Amino acid sequence: MNTRQASQNGYPSGGSIRPGKSRGGSFLKRVTSTLIDARASAWTNHGEPERHLRFSNVTKLYATKHGHRRVIDQLSLDFPRGRNIAILGKNGAGKSTLMRMIAGSEAPSSGKITRETRISWPLGLGVGVHPALSALENCRFVARIYNADPREVIDSVEEFADVGAYFHMPVRTLSSGMRARVNFGLSMAIQFDCYLIDELTAVGDRKFQEKCREAFAERLSSADVIMVSHQASTVKSYCEMAAVLQDGKIRFYDSLEEATEIYQGLA
Template sequence: MIQFDRVSKAYATPSGPKIILDDADIHFRRGRSVGILGVNGAGKSTLLRMIAGAEAPDTGRIIRRARLSWPLGFAGGFNGSLTGAENLRFVSRIYGADLRSIQDYVADFSELGNYLHMPIRTYSSGMKARLAFALSMAIDFDCYLVDEITGVGDRNFQAKCRDAFRERRGRSDVIMVSHSMATIREHCDSAAVLSGGKLTFHDDIDEAVAAYERQAA
């Protein structure tokens, strides 16, 4: 479904290059939901953006044979000068989705009220995240990319997000970054640990958590 072919990615820092991936070969198979674990700064969110196509590798190629969501915790793709409604119309056209059903779903789910017709630049970060989550739930994706989205909104909104996401899990895969092991166990059936420029897969989530905790200690 998603394949990394000899992919490398690094950032320049005052103390030297920060390596995210080093000539990595990675294969995310269809029918498997994966939790991505790693210490702070390992590059988990960068990896997710690379999968989505929002960030390019330095070398190598990424092959995608699936309809992927944008990272659910990432709302940076919205045009700040356009309203929420105008942004969702643009996204609907890109994915060939029915505009009326998308508008109705997002208006109901996001709970943004009149803000849906105001420029994105007037939104708080939480409002942008709610719009991004609602829009992603309104479109059927083969795989949902998730970056700590479960903390959006108040308790009632979070419960609604979990219910909607659980329903999507019945027919779609998930690649998820989360610091919550309970969230990983709830939504994923395997996990992978990002460390030292490599992503190591574990079919057993407990094994992945143990490997991650050894690194974090």
């Protein structure tokens, strides 16, 4: 799919998302839109410090029976490069919505989101795989979108996921654990500059969990992470700063301890 075709099908073709209604359609279109947005290439900001992600007056509204609910409220901020950031907030604060907007699978109601780096789909939400396709077919699909060698991606995911003959069966027939293995393996097969993590949970036995930790640590040696997690130990393992999301606003803290204290004190 070239840039013109992507644009004609309603998929953003560059590194920016502008407001607009989400198009209906198949799950495949939604996944494709997510992945095409996530592969937006870096751009050079002449004379200014490099930024890794920029929100410009972004608002996100959801219609409810009681009127519109404002999840993100006129948010303008930069996520800096070279920092691993935890997003903290109470249930319903909009953390997953924020992650989907960063990934590109959900558009803001108003404002603009600009990427200046290569951002993954959110690990933990399972949006990287299409349930009607086999794991092998998903690998080919994602490899084409990211201009990666399909054979290398297939070999990497098949070895990493280690699901045997299920690798050639529709993903919907796999157990939740197997699907998580495939999704995690696929995300590790593509090199990103920033990985999005939404409540990453342990998958498989202790040996496989250790393999996941090693693979992720290798990726993070040259990439950043933006993470949503309620597990303090997980946040401390991967993040060095945090942001608290409350009432549609985000505030950054260089100290994880201070951010955690603020988060725990939220009503």
